Amino acid sequence: MTWFLLKGLLRDRHRSLFPIIIVAAGVMITVLIHCWVHGVVGDLTATNATLDTGHVKIMTRAYAEIASQLPNDLAIFGVEQLLTELQQEYPDLDWTPRIKFGGLLDIPDESGETRAQGPVFGMGIDLFSPETQEIQRLNLNIALVQGRLPQNAGEIVISDQFAQQLGITLGETATLISATSTGSMAIENFIVVGTLRFGVEAMDRGAMFADISDVQYALDMFDRAGEILGYFPNLLYQKQEAEEIATRFNAAYQENDDQFAQKMITLRDQNGLGAYLDMINVWILIYLAGFIVVMSIVLWNTGLMSGIRRYGEMGIRLAIGEHKGHVYWTLVYESLLIGLIGSIIGTFLGLGLSYYLQEQGIDISGMMEGGKMLMSTVLRAQITPAALYIGFFPGLAATTLGAMMSGIGIFRRQTAQLFKELES
Template sequence: MNQASQTPKRSTPTWQILVTTLGTMAWRNLWRNRKRTVITLSSIAVGFALAVLFIGIGDGSHNSMIRNAIQLGEGHITVQPKNYLAAPSNHSFLHNGKQLVAAIKALDLPGKVMPRISIQTLASTANNSVGAGLLGIETESSLHHPLDPMAEKLKPTLISGAWLTPDDERGVIIGSGMARKLKAKIGSKIVLMAGKKGGDSQAYLAKVRGIFHAPMDEMNDFFIVSHLSFARQFLIGEGGDAFREPLTRIAIFLQDPHTQDDWKQKLKSLLKNDNSLVVLDWQEMMPQLIQFIALDNAGNYVFLVFILIMVVFGILNTVLMSVLERTREFGLLRALGMNRQHLLLLVLFESLFLSLLAMIAGWLLGGLTHLWFSHHGIDFSSFMEGGTSLMGTMMDPIIYTELSWDRVKQLTEIVFITTMVTGIYPAVKAAKVTPVEALRT
């Protein structure tokens, strides 16, 4: 007689039944008082959205300052003489600039490799004399030499005259503050004089072709822009070889800023045999900007602490009131056989669900807020009557909120962990309930 084989049914593990049961009970308990739960979630969502907005504005303003500092400064990476940053001087320069630029370009670096010359001079006209910084850059784009990013920034700020033409060997562009101090106008002659290492001096005649008004007062009051060939005359006077095209530094602008560290290491490997050179990133070139951003971030985190305090009291109020209202119920559960650990897990499950809902509501409102201001921005021009320059750079008048994935992860973890930790005290209080005392209430 054949007997049909029967496959024994696999029983559900005890822990799975326990988790399902406690989870279901916690979810239902959370919505017993819908109004209180909704108010708590709404307050957390509003607080979370404010935190997202303020941190987004902070990151947006910082990134704006960094981008402008890189474009108006020395790029993402700078190659320059070893001690030039600590003690800038006209006789400290890259003697073989032509070969260095060619070697760096041979790496097929994705970006711009810009030769630059910075000279400290005394600018004089018939009316006045002031200290000035002469900056020689690539003022026009060509097949072999792209336009310098600083020229891209300064061209739109011209308020009179015209930009330098390729064949204008003595033409210079000066800032509005410099023009006011020297009482110079378009066509004015300026004598630029610089001291030499041996104690002598050298001077060259320049003519004003244009006047710019940049958002940074330091540039308006101090900068004089010229072709590389004009500024190079001062380096040749210091003993440089014109054929080797000496430079003060090489500024490197990357298409992808995230590759900065990799390219910095490659450049260090390329130049490791030359102890007279140093490869610096923008953070090393502008430490004061890094310090300012760190301090400003600290201020943003102080605001976040206030948001977390509001979250803590909201969660604590909801869960603790729920626990106190159900003291008799907890006593009955204990009398029916539920142990302290299970009661503790029940209340922790309620805190877990409340935390998850708070995250969903917070990111829904905060995400929409960030999405709006990341496209439309916030105009801070009315709050910047004193100018947009700050810490050697400038901040755009319209700030768009920016949030990296690290920020998103950080905000989520902080608020989630805070809400979960807040639920521990009510859970412990519920677990301490004794059946006899609870049933007397």
């Protein structure tokens, strides 16, 4: 029976081609929108993770309470050993230490007197290790305006706007005036070897990046770091795994009352991101549900009209002795085949376009004035497991439901009336 009905659909394109195209188009658009929205949200999550939160972050308990004040006197001790243990315990994550600090950047003249000076926000990151991913993760090569990134001890890069305000040229010496981890004054000379453009005013006003070893030396933080960040592969945040890792890590320090005991928090526990992501997911759900309902109505109407146009055919089949129930269920079965074929084609087309947008993306750098670090200039889709069925089942169900509703007319009409509709 299935092969018989399928042959009938293939031979009568007026009965199958248009409904299949409608189903495939609706399913494809649903899958594409689902993947695109999740990709954009994932990009926002990755932006926060790369710059500040990581997918998981380790701090001391005291540091975590006032982290916004950058209390480096409460930083983690024994960073090298801790990193070794983390890489052995959680090898799937990439672990990297960072130090954030504030201070003044002083530019001396030829006689050593202050020529220009400005407040600076600094970050010490791993720039020199062969296996470091910090340069790619923070898009430092892309954000570079002039010069190069630090390659030797004592070299820094600063924001391009900040460099212009202070009148700094590449190769000049800049003096960092800050506070050490013990509370004394820190004064250290660096050589400016490059400038960066971030596209965010707060960063462009005054930011500097240096290798973490130089910052540890300048701030008297040997084998210490304010934060240790962990990243999943490909910067894809995995909520459940992150929470399991954090729970497992914190359980080892649960009975330790020391304020310098380590504490791990996830991305969702920082900067209100948990509530923000939950709100976005709710809006995504509402938007997709609305779109699926509209698509279902269109497909239902298509199935309904297709069934009504065939009332004459049903009259002939009843006139030659076919039972009403058999006619009705063959109509439903046909619509099920149409919905199945259209949903499969639409899902594959939607996944194909989504994969292209996931790998290639849409470059919006022309819409941004050089902001290439804090926000990706390429918007990408993200294929999720839900994309396999988010459009498939509505496409299948709506077409079948439309045929079932239109088929009710077979039972409400007499055979002669259905046969008469063939004439019109």
